[in-house]
Amino acid sequence: MIYLAHTAHWQFLGLVVGFVAWILMMVTAGLNEWRLWYVADVSVITSGVAWVGIWRACFYSHTLPKLEFCHSIDITDAFVPVEIAVAQVLMALALICGLAGNLSAAFAIRMVYFTMDRREDHIRLVFSVAGGLYMLTGVCCLVPLFWNTNSVLTNGTIVFPPDFFFPAAPVRQEVGSAIGVGIFASALIIVSGLLFLCYRYARQALGPxxxxxxxxxxxxxxxxxxxxxxxxxxxxxxxxxxxxxxxx
Structure with missing residues (x-):
């Protein structure tokens, strides 16, 4: 009888890390702090700083009916810059690929630990698919993160409509916390993908x-x-x- 559980300890760790990274990617997509806009006029934006995400733009105000004023950003809006529109598409694609990667990785680990199917080609194929999906997820997440980071560093502006109450351009910009969380999550899921792609099929017998x-x-x-x-x-x-x- 042949068992393979001893060959997939690192891959089991990769499954756990990949699942945590996928959750952090969902947090990244939902956070508004992709860009921090510092404004000089605090008559409406009384906090002096506004948060621009890929789905919403928000700020605190004591002059508006709501303390936290938010306005949604849709991909079909004419004012939306290319980097935010691409971020909406790629982040959604990253979440879908990450979910498929987690399911493939869990199935691969199950084949090694529980199933009686010991055909090498099937096991390596499933591990390769899981690793490839993890790598694709990391790439889909990193592209919008670095693109929006570059826009912040070059002080790229967004022409918001008047109902957003945003100035024509900020005094300065900073990278928000969502960028850091997303880069960390992308690094974790890429490491998980490499662990699955480096899986080696090894046999060990229980006895004669x-x-x-x-x-x-x-x-x-x-x-x-x-x-x-x-x-x-x-x-x-x-x-x-x-x-x-x-x-x-």
Whole structure:
């Protein structure tokens, strides 16, 4: 009998890390702090700083009915810059690929730990698919993160409509916390993908017997009848002869 559980310890760790990274990517997509806009006019934006995400733009105000004023950003809006529109698409794609990667990775680990299917080509294929999906997820997440970071560093502006109450341009910009969380999550899921792609199929036998020695209890006489393998079995593991002295 062959077992493979000892060959996938690092991949099991990769599954856990990949699942955590996928959750952090969902947090990144939902956070508004992709860009921090610092404004000079605090008559409306009384906090002096506004948060621009890929789905919403928010700020605190004491002059508006709501303390936290938010306005959604849709990909079809004419004012939306390319980097935010691409971020909406790629982050959604990253979450879908990450979910598929987690399912493939869990199935691969299950094949190694629980299934009786020991065909090498099937196991390596599933591990490769999981690793490839993890790598694709990391790339899809890193592209919008670095693109929006570059826009912040170059002080790129966004022409918001008047109902957003945003200035034409900020005094300065800073990278928000969502960028840092997303880069960390992308690094984790890429490491998980490399672990799955580096999986090596290795066999290890439990022993030379195909079946263990088993005992059957005789219910009538209360004794044990031991059944062993035949010496002339198909595998020819035993080639010795009976000892007549022992048999007598």
């Amino acid at each position: 017997w195909e079946e263990p020695v088993r005992g059957d209890r005789d219910a009538l006489h209360g004794s044990w009848t031991v059944t062993t393998l035949s010496q002339n079995g198909s595998n020819n593991y035993f080639t010795g002869k009976d000892n007549p002295v022992y048999c007598s």
